[in-house]
Amino acid sequence: MMHFTNFENKEIADQLIQKALFYKADPRKDLSKGLGKRVGCIFLNPSLRTRASTQIAAQNLGMESIVLNMDKEGWALEMQDGAVMNKGTVEHIKDAAAVLGTYFDVLAIRAFPSLSNKQEDTEDFVFNQFVKYSGKPVISLESAIRHPLQSLADMITIQENQIAGKSPKIVLTWAPHIKAIPHAVANSFAEWAIGCGHDLTIAHPEGYELDVEFTKGAKIEYDQKTALEGADFVYVKNWSGFNEYGKILSTDDSWMLTEKHFEFANNAKVMHCLPVRRNVELSDEILDGPRSLIQQQAANRIYAAQAVLSKIIE
Amino acid sequence: MMHFTNFENKEIADQLIQKALFYKADPRKDLSKGLGKRVGCIFLNPSLRTRASTQIAAQNLGMESIVLNMDKEGWALEMQDGAVMNKGTVEHIKDAAAVLGTYFDVLAIRAFPSLSNKQEDTEDFVFNQFVKYSGKPVISLESAIRHPLQSLADMITIQENQIAGKSPKIVLTWAPHIKAIPHAVANSFAEWAIGCGHDLTIAHPEGYELDVEFTKGAKIEYDQKTALEGADFVYVKNWSGFNEYGKILSTDDSWMLTEKHFEFANNAKVMHCLPVRRNVELSDEILDGPRSLIQQQAANRIYAAQAVLSKIIE
Amino acid sequence: MMHFTNFENKEIADQLIQKALFYKADPRKDLSKGLGKRVGCIFLNPSLRTRASTQIAAQNLGMESIVLNMDKEGWALEMQDGAVMNKGTVEHIKDAAAVLGTYFDVLAIRAFPSLSNKQEDTEDFVFNQFVKYSGKPVISLESAIRHPLQSLADMITIQENQIAGKSPKIVLTWAPHIKAIPHAVANSFAEWAIGCGHDLTIAHPEGYELDVEFTKGAKIEYDQKTALEGADFVYVKNWSGFNEYGKILSTDDSWMLTEKHFEFANNAKVMHCLPVRRNVELSDEILDGPRSLIQQQAANRIYAAQAVLSKIIE
Known part of the structure; x- marks a missing residue:
């Protein structure tokens, strides 16, 4: 399991369920497991449960988390490869994702669908651009088509x-x-x-x-x-x-x-x-x-x- | 003292003043006291001193803090019990507060008054809905009618x-x-x-x-x-x-x-x-x-x- | 080097370059150096790399960091000394910077130019008001005229x-x-x-x-x-x-x-x-x-x- 974006197979699902129940019984059991590891939580859309629960999960493993609300603290990202960026987008996903991949051990990303461009949504285009260009394990915090956590x-x-x-x-x-x-x-x-x-x-x-x-x-x-x-x-x-x-x-x-x-x-x-x-x-x-x-x-x-x-x- | 929302009595006030002066003399004296404890700081309104000082206070006790600017990172909360939520509010305080109560050991909440609905403000309605539904100790970071910190x-x-x-x-x-x-x-x-x-x-x-x-x-x-x-x-x-x-x-x-x-x-x-x-x-x-x-x-x-x-x- | 706002001299620059390469080889080498120290990162403008890299740098030194997006989470600051504040600004930089100076060991500040008031920009007026009134070491996260990091x-x-x-x-x-x-x-x-x-x-x-x-x-x-x-x-x-x-x-x-x-x-x-x-x-x-x-x-x-x-x- 390199990324966590979809259902892979029953065996992995069962392992994750068992592991989760193990942590539920003793949340800080593995407090030293994540020491020195860092997860970047990138939000292109708002969140309450997802952001807080992911940060808490990281803390329970001794990991550091940093949240970037790209929609509010950052700027508009260009998603189209080859674009001539002479309009509203300020940075290409290719560059931003690669930098974030350099800064973090794991990336967790939320990217909602447009609900207007069916093809892009169905291909999970925005989310997959992050995956493609970050070079690091990516956890979906809800993409256009899935919410696996x-x-x-x-x-x-x-x-x-x-x-x-x-x-x-x-x-x-x-x-x-x-x-x-x-x-x-x-x-x-x-x-x-x-x-x-x-x-x-x-x-x-x-x-x-x-x-x-x-x-x-x-x-x-x-x-x-x-x-x-x-x-x-x-x-x-x-x-x-x-x-x-x-x-x-x-x-x-x-x-x-x-x-x-x-x-x-x-x-x-x-x-x-x-x-x-x-x-x-x-x-x-x-x-x-x-x-x-x-x-x-x-x-x-x-x-x-x-x-x-x-x-x-x- | 279950919550910290108002003046309770002189004895508790004097204890808190003495404790505060004790920490002022040596801020990290109790650095292990809060280990594994987590405070969720929920802001419905902007803040500078209150947010920073509360996070620093938590850090000084070894506690983890997570800030949620509900007004900016989240969505509009419904406060009225029994509401038919077919308008602008996205989540009921009943559900959101209960989740936050599950995620945190202590909640700290800022909720300013409307200055238009005198009755709701005077009852500290919004703040008290959080207290009512969170099931956890709540610290006021300024409510409609009080700013006890x-x-x-x-x-x-x-x-x-x-x-x-x-x-x-x-x-x-x-x-x-x-x-x-x-x-x-x-x-x-x-x-x-x-x-x-x-x-x-x-x-x-x-x-x-x-x-x-x-x-x-x-x-x-x-x-x-x-x-x-x-x-x-x-x-x-x-x-x-x-x-x-x-x-x-x-x-x-x-x-x-x-x-x-x-x-x-x-x-x-x-x-x-x-x-x-x-x-x-x-x-x-x-x-x-x-x-x-x-x-x-x-x-x-x-x-x-x-x-x-x-x-x-x- | 009290502040880090500009190029001071070749000797200090060389020291910083060598120190950076030392940390690049082993980022957590000095993990206990910053224990109990706290950096406040104050943004008057958006950021991606600068915010994340500064927080990671602090974590690598065992320091705590707190981010304040003044442009979004706070309110408009008055920069002019002697101003009669009966307009849109809510707090004077003199008061805000002094409080932040009290709360943090180091301040890191981003303040872009207006690109309209050449004199103020050229004097790095906003950034220097922070430096003047905070009373603590200040790191530039990009000012009107420099981006030394x-x-x-x-x-x-x-x-x-x-x-x-x-x-x-x-x-x-x-x-x-x-x-x-x-x-x-x-x-x-x-x-x-x-x-x-x-x-x-x-x-x-x-x-x-x-x-x-x-x-x-x-x-x-x-x-x-x-x-x-x-x-x-x-x-x-x-x-x-x-x-x-x-x-x-x-x-x-x-x-x-x-x-x-x-x-x-x-x-x-x-x-x-x-x-x-x-x-x-x-x-x-x-x-x-x-x-x-x-x-x-x-x-x-x-x-x-x-x-x-x-x-x-x-």
């Missing part, structure tokens, strides 16, 4: 909450939202859940099909009620259209999960990556009730990042 | 400069300003000065009465000259109207302190929390002259924060 | 790449740009190259003469081709007019360096401080080819800063 935290949370000996039914359900939202969390959750061998159903209104690259192996269901039947874990997430790229195709609020939706999934736990639009994606009663695993997921972000950093600096 | 630093400064055996006359005087300014520093200074048993006179033009919640026990004086007579410490501060909430009622520049104002308070020391509008609130001659304690107050911010952190992690 | 890194890079026994011909050549750019890097490079005893030629279109304060001792050449003949090191940089202050006088793209320009300087290495406008200042073929030292220069920024910090805390 979130998905690793989600897999840890499922492992903590599943009933021994029973293969859980996992449902990823689309939820309404007022803004056009990226596909990264949904893509990655599908990729990891399927890759880890889970039984995954994806429910959404027609037209909201995700990139099949991430969903093959999952059951697609257009009727939310049918999908939820017998569910053990329900992952709630909005995303915008993929085929009609970046479009809001529906705001049907019957898809907002409330307690009523769990008539035939009495023991289901509910997951969300946060931030969540309360009473738009999910009702207060769910988020504040016993089904909710959202705080546990958020807490596991630390140990997911710690397991990944630990493996990468080995 | 500033006041503790002020009490330390008074203790350092008072003449043994003499109970000092302390005057808090309103000063002109071009903007509508919060009441937090004035409220807290009154609360702490009175709580610590000091003789406090508050001088301001009519109409600028502060919330009596904070000023009972102080003498209110509308004539600045009379108030200043025989003063040992003069604390200068602007605030906007409380009764006519958030309004600028006067810009009478005769209230700007100059050397002339000290005709009958020859030995008075002058205090200000900074930032100060020079030659609007206070003249250069005062700020740059021997009466000024402003730099000493600012330096004491470190030890005030260090004493509070030290007590909270005990 | 960059120049020190450049001298290190030249030393690493020069052929033993041969005095290199160094050319500083103006390059086109679409924006009005400060003179600091060009000034400092000239100051250091000349001060270190190098043979320096400065090439630019007529009208682009730099302040003679920095260039005396260099050969000025208006014909780029003639200047480049036999060059060993070619430093590429745009700057705006100095005589016609802050003006863009030419965008003549024949001055953009391409491989063709090296017909009579076959072994020349190319340097640039970054960020570089690709295919405006310099062609991709140069930047990505074997002549380019730009990444080595950027890497040396760490050791330049480390050598300076090390000397200042002695």
